[in-house]
Amino acid sequence: MDELLLRVRSETAGESWRAAGRTVVAAVSGGPDSMVLLHLLKAMAETDGFRVVAAHVNHRFRGAEADAEEELVKRTAEAWGVPCETAAIDVPAYIAETGLNPQEAAREKRYEFLRDVARRSGAETIALGHHADDQAETVLMRLLRGSGIAGLAGIPMKRKENELELIRPLLRITKYELLEYGKRNSVPYAFDSSNADRHYLRNAIRLDVLPMLESFNPQVRASLVRLSEMARIENDYMELEARKALARTAIRSGDGWAVDRGRFRGLHVALQRRLIKLILNYAEPPRFSFDYERIEEAAAAIVAEAPSVVKVDIGSGWILSREYETAYIGPERPAAGSFAYGVPGPECGVNVPEANAVFRFSRIVGPVTSPPDSRWEAFFDEESLEFPLAVRNRRPGDRFEPLGLNGSKKVQDMFVDSKVPKWRRDRLPLLVDASGRILWIPGLRRSRFALPSEKAGPVVRVRVDGDFRADGDETATCS
Incomplete structure (x- = not known):
């Protein structure tokens, strides 16, 4: 058995895609890498019992040359007894339609076709022909662009994409090894003339930059691959720690996140940056690609001692705002309008969508005492209440007479003293x-009015539930 085949079999031993009865779609361009991939998979399938389906896309970039590649793939697959699906896609027209660059457009349409083939053939795995030289080029390209450790991890060996898994069995094998395998096993392949076009950065890296670097270090490709392996392992660990930190430090707040500043400051600076990036990646749809300076600005705004109120535009309609001990990262919150909901009687429920809250009113006969959860529950002497009651937001000049305080106080001053964020x-x-x-500001104070006593008549119990108090999302309507 060929040495390279033995190596691939050993490195992929025990992986689920090799199980008997499974189907693997092989992405085959017609070049030496993907043709060797197809040959290796065919050989492994013959002993393992899984099924291989070849999939080829003619991007219509290179006219007769691309047509010849398509014919080569179909002819070879037929000779090897491998089912083959091909598609001729007008990528130039798609570029004109979308404005994408040629590489992005070709990749998008190619992966779309591969997913379609996988669905039709019942496959859960798509095999791609990226090899060690591709990895070295990718790491160097990202290094030149100023990537962080996540970017230096390079191309992943495996990646889940919904119900599909993308695998790269050749990622630790060099181009030279693949070409030698092709010679030993008479694997036909086509030459893609676009690979010599230095207009593309990857080609310039392959043809010019790497050969120049090899004059200083002949093992530079292996060094870059080794760097990617180390970066991947360390990045996986840091991502896991960042997710743990996120769970301890932040909670969802509408479409964004509320971050506890005290806990954020207690994190290592590396985790602070990671946590912010993780939050930005949760945007729907994910659309963030912030540079180092943007992440640093956001982290600095959260940890700074002064001023107590900060607002930073972080792009794409998202902001970082900090008020007192909480920082918010998410879409700009729209200004709240005025709202008011009537409470016709002592037994009903009032839904307040502007506050994500539900007020529940019920009548109790007999003496009551304030429960431990009194911030979210209040009791009033029914005979002392002037119905109809109402649930509303603040108005200019509102004053409040809190229980235990002689006289009144501006609601605005109470909010400031209680460090209620401006947006709330x-x-x-x-x-x-x-x-x-x-009568009552839930979560803060109740007034001195309508206090129940043992001699009083029926008591009205009012309880607030919902996202307003981070207990869930409940709804109710007045009966």
Whole structure:
């Protein structure tokens, strides 16, 4: 058995795609790398019992040359007894339609076709022909562009894409080894003339930069591949730690995230950056590619001692805003409008979507005491209430008479003293009576009005639930 075949068999031993009865789609361009990949998979399938399907895309870039490649792939697959699906896709027209560059457009249409072939053939795996030289080129390209450790990890050996898995069995094998295997086993292949076009950065790296670097270090390709392996392992570890840190440090807040500044400051600076990048990657749809300076600016804004209120535009409609001990990363929050909902009687429920809150009113007969969760629950003497009550947000000049305080206080001042973020102040619901007196500010204080006593009549119990108090998302309507 060929030495390279033995090596690939050994490196992929135990992987699920090799199980008998499974189907693997091989992406075959017609070049030496993918043709050797197809030959290796065919040989392994004969002993392992999985099925191989070849898939080729003619991008219509190179006219007769591309047509000849397509014929080569179909003819070879037929000779080897491998099912083959091909597609001729007008990528130039797609470029004109989308404005993508040729490489991006070709890749997008190619992967779309590969996914279609996998679905039709019942395959869960797509095999790609990237090899060690491709990895070295990728790492060097990213290094030149200023990539971080995640970028230096290069091309992954495996990647999940929904129900499909993309694998690269040749990623540790050099181009030279693949060509030698092709010679030993008479594997036909085509030459892609576009690979000599230095207009493409990858070609310039392959043809000019790497040979120049090899004059200083003949093993530079192996060094770059080794760097990618180390970067991948360390990046995987850091990603895992960043996800743990995110769970401890931040919670979802609408379409964004609320970050606890105290816990964020306690993280190593490397995890601080990772946590911010992780949050940005959760954007729907993911569309962020921030440079080092942008991440640094966001982290610095969170940890800075002063000022207490900061707002940073981080692009694509997202902001970082910091108020007191909480930082928010997410889409710009729209200004809250005025809202008010009537409470006709002592037994009903009121949904307040602006605050993501639900007020539940019920009548209780008999003495009551304030429960431990009194920030979110209040009791009022029914006979002392002026119905109809209302749930509304603040109004200019609102004053509140808190229980235990002689006189009144501006609601605005209460919010400032309680360090309520500015963005929340117009969204907080207040319970008021028919005369406009504020009875209760849930989460903060209740008023001195309508206090129940043992001699009082029925008591109205009011409880607030919902995302407003981070207990979930509940809804209700008045009955």
